[in-house]
Amino acid sequence: MNTAALDLPAPPEPGLTPEQVIARAEAMIPELVERQAEVEERGFYAEDIHERFARNGFYRILVPRRYGGYEFGVEAFLRVAMTLVRGCSSTGWMYSLGASHALMAATVFDEQAQAELFSCGDFICPSTAVPNGTAVPAADGGWTVNGTWPYSSGAPYGTHFMGHTLMPAEGGQPPTPLLFVAPRSQWVRLDDWGQQLGLRGSGSHSVRMTNCHVPDHLARPGVVIVDYDATSGTPGRTLHGNPEYGGALHAFISLLNCSMAVGMARGALDAYEDLLRDRTTMVPPVVPRYQDRDYQLWYSDAFGMIGAAEAALLNAAQQWRHTAALGPAAVTRESDLRLSAICLQAANLCWEAMGNYILPTAGSSAIRHGERLERVWRDMSTLRTHAGFSVLLRTIALRELAQSLAR
Known part of the structure; x- marks a missing residue:
């Protein structure tokens, strides 16, 4: 895609290649091995590692070019993910489950939502697949969401949260799920991670939302990510012209x-x-x-x-x-x-x-x-x-x- 022709933002390093970003991950392995104990003690990787990941372009691998990402694709992302896990399982897990949801957001949501979600380029979005909490229609449109979502890996540096909740039941039918994305200002991270057997440094804290407003364009009624039907096309495939967003x-x-x-x-x-x-x-x-x-x-x-x-x-x-x-x-x-x-x-x-x-x-x-x-x-x-x-x-x-x- 010619971002210059569309007058859209270029990524920080326009000439960066997938091979280079993978090599940057490989170069970090010795340091990640050395700092494993520190990561477990803290419950998540350190601020300086987070900043290095950002400079290396790791958080933009799956972000569309249209919004200043690299759009390197799934295979490049998986290679970076397993390389970081090789150095430190907790660090790699936390990174991967935070940054990977750029693909879901760029696939499922429409142009208005994506322009808002990817406005900062780096996209770190913990997510859970199990519906929790409730969503009720807000008086001025959108939804009022309440709930707590455990195992939200990537929460410490999250820019957004993607969750599933339940809308009110109607006509004697079971409640319908609602997929939504909320910016960091709409949720809090609980201090409840680090006592598990393993992955103690994976930043898999719970996320809590209390009477938070989710606008209509950041909500998809009836959508569950793991069961998402892409056979009729997706907003992302149409918007970006890239089949990986479909x-x-x-x-x-x-x-x-x-x-x-x-x-x-x-x-x-x-x-x-x-x-x-x-x-x-x-x-x-x-x-x-x-x-x-x-x-x-x-x-x-x-x-x-x-x-x-x-x-x-x-x-x-x-x-x-x-x-x-x-x-x-x-x-x-x-x-x-x-x-x-x-x-x-x-x-x-x-x-x-x-x-x-x-x-x-x-x-x-x-x-x-x-x-x-x-x-x-x-x-x-x-x-x-x-x-x-x-x-x-x-x-x-x-x-x-x-x-x-x-x-």
């Missing part, structure tokens, strides 16, 4: 969750490599572990499984983009679920690599409190408790995928 949103969420699993597994493998270089075998002949035939096999099995998971993730991302490019009619529920199923199995490979090879052979000293491998294991265990990925996708969604064979 892709399957449930599959994108699955891709994002899978990138978290791959990044964590890569971080665990990094720690395991250090262990193989630094420690010796326990029985004669005493040699560095990387020279031992058994450790060589355990490492290579884990390496291959994690590499296969990453390859599956990136191929699924390419399929996601290709499907979106075919046109709205191709973005079916079935295609959505097929890609989500691939993501689930790729994540399973990461869990198996850690649980079957890395952890059992690393030794108990490698999982003492504060060790990198101990922290990654806690973080991965917490990822496995993500209900949308590990419970609902594994059951309801996969059954629905098989049932589609009858259609």
Whole structure:
């Protein structure tokens, strides 16, 4: 898109490329590893890291060019996300689940809403999929929203919040969901995060809204992101001329969750490599572990499984983009679920690599409190408790995928 011709704002670095932004994420890995304990203690990453992310362009990867973003696309975003997670799971999780919702906002909302939401360029928008609270029609139009939404990852530096709530029930029918976005001035972050087993620094605080006004253009009655039907086109596809703003949103969420699993597994493998270089075998002949035939096999099995998971993730991302490019009619529920199923199995490979090879052979000293491998294991265990990925996708969604064979 020629932003100059449209007299629209250019991004801060007009010549920046996806490769450069990925390289910037890779360059931050050593520092993120070093600061993991600090992030957990605080509950979110530090202000200077946040400012670095902004300077690096991370918060604009999915923001449309029309509004001063880079519009680099889903694959570039996933590569940055899993790279940051590789350095620090909490930091990468908090960043990803805050910045990723630029894609949803640019897909689902109309031009008036997007011009307002993306007016500052950087877009950090924690979100939850489970409806909470209530929305009632306001006297002067729009909605009055009340409620508390837990697990709003990215809240500490959030510029907005995207939530689902319920409108009043009518005619004996169940309440209808309402998707909305509220600017930072409309909500408060509660101090209620940091006591979980893992991802303690992911900034997944609760967001509370009290008698807040949401105008009509920032609300979508009847819309639930994970079930969003894009087969008739989307506001974003029309507005930006980019099919990625018309892709399957449930599959994108699955891709994002899978990138978290791959990044964590890569971080665990990094720690395991250090262990193989630094420690010796326990029985004669005493040699560095990387020279031992058994450790060589355990490492290579884990390496291959994690590499296969990453390859599956990136191929699924390419399929996601290709499907979106075919046109709205191709973005079916079935295609959505097929890609989500691939993501689930790729994540399973990461869990198996850690649980079957890395952890059992690393030794108990490698999982003492504060060790990198101990922290990654806690973080991965917490990822496995993500209900949308590990419970609902594994059951309801996969059954629905098989049932589609009858259609």
